[in-house]
Amino acid sequence: MAGDDASPPAPTDAQTPSETAKGRLAQVSDHIAPNAQKKRRRSGADSDLPADYSDILGQLSALRKLAATPDPNNRGYVRQKQAGKLWVRERVEQLLDPGSFQEVGSVSGTVKWKQLGPVKEEPVEYVPSNNVQGFGRLRGRKIVFTADDFSIRAGHADGALMDKTIYMEKLSIALQIPIIKLVDGSSGGGSVTTIRTTGFSYVPPLPSFTQVVQQLNMGIPNLGAVLGPAIGLGAARVVACHFSVMAADIGSLFNAGPNVVKNATFEEGLSFTDLGGPAMHCTNGTIDNLAPDEAACFEQMRTVLSYLPDSGTKLPPTIECSDAIDRMSDSLRSIVPRARNRMYDPRRIITEVVDQGSFFEIGALWGTTAIVGLARFDGRPVGIVSLNCEVNAGALDALGSQKITRMLRFLDVFNLPLVQFVDVPGYAIGTVAERTATMRHGVTLATTYYSTTMPIFSVIVRRVYGVAGGIMLDCRDPRMRVAWPSGMWGSLPLEGGIEVGHSFELKEIEKEEGKGKRDERYKELEDEYRRLMNPVRTANHFGVEEIIDPAYTRRVCCEWVSHVYESLLPQRVMERVAGKIRPVFA
Template sequence: MVSDKNGASRRALERVQQVSSHIAHEKSTKEEVPQPPTRRRKKQPSTSAGPPADYSDRLGQITTLERLARTPDINHRGYARQKKAGKLWVRERVDALLDEGSFQEIGSVAGEVTWSKEKDHDGSEKEVITAFTPSNNVQGYGRLNGRKIVFTADDYTLRAGHADGALMEKTLYIEKLALSLRLPIVKLVDGSSGGGSVTTIRKQGFSYIPPLPAFEQVVAQLNLGIPNLGAVLGPAIGLGAARVTACHFSVMAANIGSLFNAGPQVVKGATFEEGLTMAELGGPDMHCRNGTIDNMARDEHDAFGQIRRVLSYLPNSGFSAPPVIKSSDIPNRREEALRSLIPRRKERMYDPRRLVTLVVDIGSFFEIGALWGTTAIVGLARLDGHPIGIISNNCESQTGGALDALGSQKITKHLKLCDVMNLPILQFVDVPGYAVGTAAERSATMRHGINLAMAYYTTTMPVFSVVTRRAYGVAGGVMLDCRDPRMRVAWPSGDWGSLPLKGGIEVGHSYELKEAARKGGQKLADELHAKLDAEYNTLMNPVRTANAFGVEQIIDPADTRSVVCDWISHAYHELMEERLAKRRAGTLHASFA
């Protein structure tokens, strides 16, 4: 048994030695066979560094172009001409108009670039800018008193604003942008605003039927109530004249502005009027008095101030309410001066602008169109911080307050402006009727008067009327009967009827007066006239009208502000939201254009 165990142990030991010997042999064999060396790839030197990964080359080109665009070439004849005329350069205008630091340019490198090739330090070729003529309008975003807007400004120093110096796509884009974003748009016009020049034909090699791009968008903006505010800051020619005239509000700088369909040279060939200056052809004294342009400004800075002022009353679009601010003027302020403002003698005048300023928030009245259509006064104001439109007859005008053709046109435009901007209207009525006489008939007073009537009856914003004195004829009916139910009050100075007594008695009692003259001479006719006049004056006491509910309420003039402030509070807090909902839903349409 013991010998069996010893044999097994010996065999196991031999087996272990065999395995150990085999392993040692394999290891020595591997060490003797040479292994191929490890090959590492060497980095090959690049023949070209290639464009920079951070696009700094292209960013550098943009920086160069923007620097060239923003730096005036003081030796350029266009820039020298601009300064000699006393005008700001286009980018100086942008800085003067907008809130500091709010300018965000769109199309900053649009224009004509001259490129050339030059060798880089590593021997490669690259493109460099050798010359740049920017597009001759500057546009983008900005802010006016914190309100975001878009704007476009002509650069008259480059091709006088003509099409061959501009890119029409820029103008079209900014008009579309204002419409899409429902942002107010300001247009600073100095030149043709991208209008035509005969040199365009030479450049293109052919003539063309003139297009009118962007006007579809302009009309849509006007009717949607997106504020369009324009300033004439030089010669507004052709398309430039059209663009600013179409605006909701326009202003012309008196020291440098002019506007015309075509300049003096074209006029000379067409009408043989020679030697006309731009001011003589279409200066502010002409166009701020015929209604083409709403307001006159002293200079460019005054024009920018008026644009900022007007915008402060307006919403961004007809889909929103006008901006209400906190007022320091108490709504129930009494004005004792209003009691004696209207003279007892009907032939005497009074200051209607003082009447307006005594009723509205102190310092809030901004008049529009003071130099044209002077038989009417229109503007913007606030009642307890709420923006409103103002309409008043002007007894100090040459017609004594009777509405002529221009006065009717002025109120018509203002009604449409207030309608698209959701501005309730407060009107002070003292109208003896439409203007009469050959001058009135020659100027188509009735045609424009009926256009005014249609504007009153097709607009839908709330209207509150204060009858301060006269309300006669068709004009009185149009102004005071345009809403149902009527929102109106009268003062104790009220005087109304189908015809004024002066002339009305002669018409209504012509037979009796002629018979009296036939029987007793002119003295008897005069006595009868005096008797009839006294009788009618007694019957025309406005209190008698109130007895018959022919006028809803006669108030103390001193209480006028509290009455209209109560009305405007209700109009904004109860009626405005319903109006906005209807406009957004498309069931209520307003139209300016």
């Protein structure tokens, strides 16, 4: 048969088994690589390239060095410094924990190459992409971030910016880690000069907002800072965040700049600050908070993040607390005046009850009839809502309703329980209240209270009247609440309720016996109603579950928050993972 000639000969008496094995091994080797000869390396262009790819690594190093070194002769950099602003990489360095910056897209940009040979070249000019992005840490927490570089094309779109931004938005979702946005410019928004570059104009896309909305509703923290003029898309990106802050010395925000406004509305001579500075947008709710400078913006973002989980499928982070749970506050017994028309400082109640130094207020300059923020009880984060009796007597107006509505959604997506201090005389009334659609926004607040599912604990500090009071206290079943001895409640405040309820009687007395007798009868009715409105009478009928000594409010709240974190929030997180609960922020 064919191949028999190749069969190994049978060992003879002269061959040892070892020699036979060596012969067979030699035959196998010849079969695998017959007459193998060493190949000589061909000469050519590739032979000049280093085997360790040091040429490519050198190009990368050169580009990264150019990107990390500011050009003091660049007019954009000079303009940045003259405006009192940090350069983008200085911002990144100040924001992040030391040594934690890992850039993504470090060499994206426009490069001019010099050819050195058939295949060899080196970069001679480099304009980086005008957005620095990557990973870092804030107080040990891993985050992704984007930071605009206003010194390059004022932050307007370039070839890589949109792709880089969308990639970071997607990474935040895939890795479920917070995203920080430092906005200075248009964050990749359009420029007229783009038409010349591309040779055509385009229908404006907005691909990144699909991911933004997904992040917001997943409870992945989105924190933004306005560190210069935030224009168009840049403005939209920061306003869409869960929390936003503006630097008072350099920040502004608008849909279009003064030159565009001048031609559209004939408003001339507007500065960035006139058009959209802190006095405009930190007082109307567009931006949550105001900070004196860039460093303070970074600190506020670190602080807010410390209360939040990495995503809605995790528990909020807790910390060690040295403030005693059973700390008494004797001052709370007299903080609410017995004279009903006298005001008090509601922030004193909040700071006295929560962990010392833990209250962080959000939106202090807008919607001032309401106070909202974040705090801790025994190291566990919670949301805080209070009405402000020092503004409009605490009556809830349109902006106050919007502010609380936003806060409720914020707490719901981050699994944060709510502790609220209630003193609400009702919705604001009068022509201003009607003109600003108070009831429309009040009803939106009502639907938000009833559609969110985070646990709520209420402390009735003083007044609870009307629809507004009912919404705040009756939105959970069973109700979890306590009242202070200063509590008073009803469908209407006495100041107007007696006039309405006894209108005919009082008018008849005044007509028949004069105004003096009418005032005397009014005083009799007022005294009677005040006696009947003793909060103990309400407790006798279980209309309020418990009236407590205000000095022990902290202990009561700490016990409730502890139970929520031990028993309710773990179950809630499991339901979030299973898709049974789907909070909506946006």
